Amino acid sequence: MIAVVYSGSNHADWRLSEKGKTVASFKTNGINPYFIDEKHIIQILNKNINLIHHAEGIKRIYFFGAGSSSKALQAVVHNAFTEFLNLPGSRYRMILMVLLLRAAVTRRV
Numbered sequence: 001m002i003a004v005v006y007s008g009s010n011h012a013d014w015r016l017s018e019k020g021k022t023v024a025s026f027k028t029n030g031i032n033p034y035f036i037d038e039k040h041i042i043q044i045l046n047k048n049i050n051l052i053h054h055a056e057g058i059k060r061i062y063f064f065g066a067g068s069s070s071k072a073l074q075a076v077v078h079n080a081f082t083e084f085l086n087l088p089g090s091r092y093r094m095i096l097m098v099l100l101l102r103a104a105v106t107r108r109v
Contacts (some may be wrong), residue, residue, distance in 0.1 A: 008032065
């Protein structure tokens, strides 16, 4: 399952997809590491029953969010997702690559 997250400061839109079909669609509070820390992001993730229910099935996260342009701020989001999803090894690196992709897109705009 993949998660696609588009986040601003106020809210984040989530889509969970598996085998080309949307499994869940929901909103959370915004995830902007410029304004909130890792602990606060984890609290946001822990408040959503859809996310908790599907957490073990998530293999990739594509995060496109405000405030994640620097490596330090990307690390805040990365660490929060990693802790929430209990991601080891290769899945850990997969999320990091997605966040670095976001930084590359930001620089081109």
